[in-house]
Amino acid sequence: MDLHSSIYNDEKLLKKLDAIREITIEDSLENEMVINMGPQHPATHGVLRLVLRLDGETVMAAVPELGYLHRGYEKMAEDMSYIEYIPHTDRLDYTATLCNNVAYVLAVEKLLGLESPKRAQYIRMMVAELSRIAAHMVAIGTYAMDVGAVTMVMWTFREREKIHNIFDKLIGARFTTSYTRIGGVAADADDEVLQMVKEFLDQFHSALDEMDKLLLGNKIFIDRLEGIGVLSKEDAIEYGVTGPNLRASGVEYDVRRAKPYLFYNELDFKIPTFSEGDCLARYFQRGDEVRESVKILYQILDKMPKGEIMANDPKHVLPHKTEIYTKMEELIHDFMLINYGINPPVGDVFFSAENPKGELGFYIVSNGTGHPWKMKIRSPSFCNLQVISKLCKGAMISDVVAIIGSLDPVMGEADK
Amino acid sequence: MEFKELIKKKVRNQFGDAVEEVVEFRNDLSITISKNNIVDFAKYLKEDSDLQFVTCKDLTAIDWATRKKRFTVVYHVYSFKNNFTIRIKSNIDEEPPQIETVSSVWESADWYERETYDMYGIKFINHPDLRRMYMPEGFQYHPLRKDFPVIGIPGSLPLPKKVE
Numbered sequence: 312m313d314l315h316s317s318i319y320n321d322e323k324l325l326k327k328l329d330a331i332r333e334i335t336i337e338d339s340l341e342n343e344m345v346i347n348m349g350p351q352h353p354a355t356h357g358v359l360r361l362v363l364r365l366d367g368e369t370v371m372a373a374v375p376e377l378g379y380l381h382r383g384y385e386k387m388a389e390d391m392s393y394i395e396y397i398p399h400t401d402r403l404d405y406t407a408t409l410c411n412n413v414a415y416v417l418a419v420e421k422l423l424g425l426e427s428p429k430r431a432q433y434i435r436m437m438v439a440e441l442s443r444i445a446a447h448m449v450a451i452g453t454y455a456m457d458v459g460a461v462t463m464v465m466w467t468f469r470e471r472e473k474i475h476n477i478f479d480k481l482i483g484a485r486f487t488t489s490y491t492r493i494g495g496v497a498a499d500a501d502d503e504v505l506q507m508v509k510e511f512l513d514q515f516h517s518a519l520d521e522m523d524k525l526l527l528g529n530k531i532f533i534d535r536l537e538g539i540g541v542l543s544k545e546d547a548i549e550y551g552v553t554g555p556n557l558r559a560s561g562v563e564y565d566v567r568r569a570k571p572y573l574f575y576n577e578l579d580f581k582i583p584t585f586s587e588g589d590c591l592a593r594y595f596q597r598g599d600e601v602r603e604s605v606k607i608l609y610q611i612l613d614k615m616p617k618g619e620i621m622a623n624d625p626k627h628v629l630p631h632k633t634e635i636y637t638k639m640e641e642l643i644h645d646f647m648l649i650n651y652g653i654n655p656p657v658g659d660v661f662f663s664a665e666n667p668k669g670e671l672g673f674y675i676v677s678n679g680t681g682h683p684w685k686m687k688i689r690s691p692s693f694c695n696l697q698v699i700s701k702l703c704k705g706a707m708i709s710d711v712v713a714i715i716g717s718l719d720p721v722m723g724e725a726d727k
Numbered sequence: 728m729e730f731k732e733l734i735k736k737k738v739r740n741q742f743g744d745a746v747e748e749v750v751e752f753r754n755d756l757s758i759t760i761s762k763n764n765i766v767d768f769a770k771y772l773k774e775d776s777d778l779q780f781v782t783c784k785d786l787t788a789i790d791w792a793t794r795k796k797r798f799t800v801v802y803h804v805y806s807f808k809n810n811f812t813i814r815i816k817s818n819i820d821e822e823p824p825q826i827e828t829v830s831s832v833w834e835s836a837d838w839y840e841r842e843t844y845d846m847y848g849i850k851f852i853n854h855p856d857l858r859r860m861y862m863p864e865g866f867q868y869h870p871l872r873k874d875f876p877v878i879g880i881p882g883s884l885p886l887p888k889k890v891e
Contacts, residue, residue: 377860377861378859378860378861378862378863381861381862383870385846385871386870386871386875386877387877389877390877421753422753424753546834548781548782548807549781549782549833549834549835550834550835551782551783551784551833551834551835562807564807569810570810570812658752658753659752659755659757659814660752660753660755661755661785661803661812661814663784663812670784672784672785672803674785674787674801674803676789684789685787685789685790687785687787687801689784689785689803693838693842694835694838697835697837697838726861727861
């Protein structure tokens, strides 16, 4: 008697077991396979999970699953005052904290109808552009590392480190900046900081060229990216993709130009675009944007005006600490602002700013009290991730890594 | 500012009484439309040659807690041609909280509607894949509703058991 029939009495099970015994290696290759990529995968930039259906090495379908870093920032916003929320914007896109800070306070200022002084706005522009360079450095470095060029990440992080040293001097923190305030910025940029920025910019161009030389002379790098993950112009618009990914598909849309905020309308800069829409174009796009940011920064340093860094609006703007300790009026205002909030008028505003990842928008609904009634964060990474299943379909499994890297999502922002 | 007047005029001509409210606040134009007309309205905004609101930037909802029509679904759509963002609102009842999906008009609304469903429990009728976006599948509540406490509900998420 067969060994199987002595153990199992079930006829069906026996047949199944017999069938399994006849499976060969060729059979298993002919069938489709479902695998999990992430949430703990080094190439998924955090905790993105992709469920892939594979036929051999070809991806038949890719389903992204989000929510592994969901902290409920929109819920928390409803329970804290507008000023308290500033540090939480750091934790959205943690590679470009200052861009988030700037976008958030600009949204609140739009709700209040408040304008901060010119110097404060120029400083905001300066830190936002520095932050953009730092974020793109992370994006390019990790992207190159994902597709095999590991040296690149050392070089880009070296440049990013210099930017963080500037932040350290200006803000007192490197990552968790929380630098902007409603109506201005927390600290003035003194001559030493401006000098540091200038020194950084002067050496940065050659560093960028060096990086380009390292990557673009590398045949493997080009071969792995060229023609991979092509996002057409129509699809990009249809899926609400923004930022470098949209511009790499040939749409000349940049919030800094379309709806100029701060003083971007006073500056002269180009919006680089590429028509290919593939992974390589998205790499070039980020490189070109960094070069434009350098141009913008030189202009900001030239034009940096003198003056106040906080708006003169005691009902909405926090007074300086030394004034609180010495003046009665300021003490009262500080008490009221901290305990009851800034109480913006009833209404709702949507404000969006150009972040390194795309268009970061804040939709704030106020009912006249110190807490927002509702705060919606339109996070660019979330919107950009939506095309991933379309781009991955039909690609090879090794291309998936390149596609994720080229879209450059940050899960802190996508999951909110 | 002329473009705003054009939108108002065109929308009023086309939809008449279905347009419930037109508000301008801080230079943002928002139009409230009756919930039955939302898909037609979306199609019109997208396909009209003067308007061409081709991309949906954002979609969310507001929980008013005490109003008779408890929820407002909010859409932000953008027109590249006119460089203009418009806000569309639609008020819906608490029971049943549902509205027709616009993902057939704007592809990007797919995930936004899933997120809104997850957070507010608003059902988008005819949505191709209405699953939760952030919260786990078996979760019973909708966290951004005003009756959900900020600290969460103890026991609502299964945690690993303590090993004896």
